[in-house]
Amino acid sequence: MKNIVTTLVLLISFTAFSQFNYKVSKENLFGKYNPTAPKQLLDYQDLIGENKCTSISRNPDRTWAKPVHMKWVWKYIMNGMGVQDETLKMDGTHSGSIRQYDKDSLRWNVHYYTSRATVKQLPVWHGNKKDGKIVLYKEQPASNGMKGFYRLTFYDITKRKFKWIGEWVDEKETIAFPTWKIECEKIKN
Template identity: 70%
Template sequence: MMKYEVSKENPFGKYNPKAPKQTQDYKDLIGECNCTSESRKPDGTWAKPVKMIWRWKYIMNGMAVQDETLKADGRHSGSIRQYDKDSLQWNVHYYSSSATPKPLSVWTGNKKENGNIVLYKNQKAPNGTEGFFRLTFYDISEKGYKWIGEWTDKTEKIVYPTWKISCKR
């Protein structure tokens, strides 16, 4: 058995001290939270909130982080999160039960000085404007955290939220 893997004693695994120290950026999210997920409908209004469980654990013997969402509507998703010591940023590979893209979507980014974790993926707006889909974890505490997905233009002056999640321990 690997020392830092998920076990009876450590149901969410443990950080491996040989991993990049940034692997601990997600330490306050490790575990399980009860959350509410809200996303925009095509008409721009917010859909009815969906209850979900967001579960986080260390994987690969404590060298990376994995998360999964289990939603009441049956649409589940997850990510594998590895810190790249060469590019000095997170590479987050996203997958979902509602689609099987080839290759997986990848977001990149870092934990900021204010404690927020911010990740980006290039994405055009429906009208063709160049921009990003930006993911932000914020209000991170022992009580829970919040997450928001937003389309932004390249300057990040135009911001359009499309998905938000609130989690409580």
């Protein structure tokens, strides 16, 4: 009887712990993609890890500010069913996003947060990967009231580097005004 109980406890423990094979761990510092998750999670596979980056954004007078060095860490979360990123900037501003692929709407939902402000509802960008670029949009009028979007684009993505640009675009995307650029290099997988 004692052997049966011991075997049963070990079997239940093994089964319970083996259900979380894709979470962040000592063996998988940035988690792993869960094969039962939407395949679109692999859109971010080359970004997963720790990256050293240079960020440059516009000043209020529309000139480019001095570059800010930052670390951008990407990992699989929710047992490999989502992606999270976190930025740690040398200027003390930190931010991140939770990324989930919606199988019903067939698009990414990206929820953004920052240490600059606490908001009641996180802003959300939507988009997809196309032609090697991940492009996300959020409705946002221009400062003059013109309808448009704030567009985020990840591009030149390889296993060792990537670039990112944030820009305001009009509804037809014939006008684009870049406001933020980031270039990154992988330092840890």
